[in-house]
Amino acid sequence: MIVSEFIPKPYKSLLDSGSVAYSSPSNIALVKYWGKKAHQIPANPSISFTLNNCKTLTTIKFKKKTTKGFSFEVYLEGVIQKEFKPKIKQFFQRIEVYLPFLSAYHFTIETSNTFPHSSGIASSASGMSALALCLVQLEQSLNQETTKTFFNRKASFLARLGSGSACRSIEGPLIVWGTHANIIGSSDLVGIKYPYEVHPNFSNFCDTILLVDKGEKQVSSTVGHDLMHGHPFSEQRFAQAHTNMDALIEVLKTGDLTAFINIVEREALTLHSMMMSSDPYFILMKPNTLEIINKIWTFRIKTGLCICFTLDAGANVHVLFPENEANEIREFIKTSLVMHCQNDQFIEDILGEGAQSIKI
Ligand code: PMV
Secondary structure, eight states: OOOOOGGGOOOSOOOSSEEEEEEEEEEEEEOOOOEGGGGGSSSSOOOEEEEEEEEEEEEEEEOOOSSOOEEEEEETEEEEGGHHHHHHHHHHHHHTTOOGGGGEEEEEEEEESSSTTTTSOOOOHHHHHHHHHHHHHHHTTTTTTHHHHHHHHHHHHHHHHHHHHGGGGBBBEEEEOOOTSSSTTTTTEEEOOOOOOGGGTTTEEEEEEEEEESSSSSSOOHHHHTTTTTTTHHHHHHHHHHHHHHHHHHHHHHHHHHHHHHHHHHHHHHHHHHHTSSSSSOOOOHHHHHHHHHHHHHHHHHOOOOOEEOOOSSSSSEEEEGGGGGGHHHHHHHIIGGSSSGGOOOEEEBBBOOEEOOOO
């Protein structure tokens, strides 16, 4: 499947060398993407909050070469990472048709995260989007005139080919990915900014990430998505995601936080119930994940505050709450939830506007 919109005109000339840099954030899905078709096409639409503080910073130094094929090395926090190479090589293979300069350069990719590596935070979303943005920035310097809109679309399109959810990290604060009948402009190929009215209840929404288990992922997302093929409940799940997107459109407009909580928590638990009922099956939550969820529920009943949780494909808990309740809820998190985190580690984040170029 080749998408001609993203194939560039021949470059007028190639620079001999240079460098580009971008910072790109992580994102947290409200309606989850779980299950994909060929070419990284999602099985259902999803919508996410773009985060602000959890980011990957990537610099790419490039130097013209005469040898054939791809040539690059990757450093994380200054340490060479051989194990990252296969994923990046596969990414380059997928996107070369859209960035034909890839085999003309040797790349030194230097990357770092503002959050602990292997913390279970979606570093593939921030990492792949930062990489895609650097490459589109490099392309722009090869005399390609583009608008900001096209630049972001191409970066999102390429990021998706690295890691699906990465296409939702280019912009913010609310991004939709996957075609949905009632969301104008929605696409399976790129993430788009949520195009409708959003109630002020959702401005500066907060996400405190509780690092319950920082161990290596028990199941890679590639394997996880694959398990949705032939899953006995997959069709119902995909249909449910469409329905939940519809419900969320209304909630985002009216600011109904009770209905928001209901959708978001149900989505999180559905994601995990899909993993628990696939073959092979997985339980990615840990006892402390459940401790935290139960405490959130009890606290919510007791105080009436609009605190809720969501989960990624792991044991960590994202605690979501509106800005005007932040003081009380942050206090509760510190006194009652942080004790369930590995080494008491947590990250306070808020909604963000997406990636930024870094001047070097
Ligand atoms: O982008 P991937 O292939 O790592 O998939 C991520 C899927 C979830 O994080 C579990 C859900 C989502 O929509 O972000």
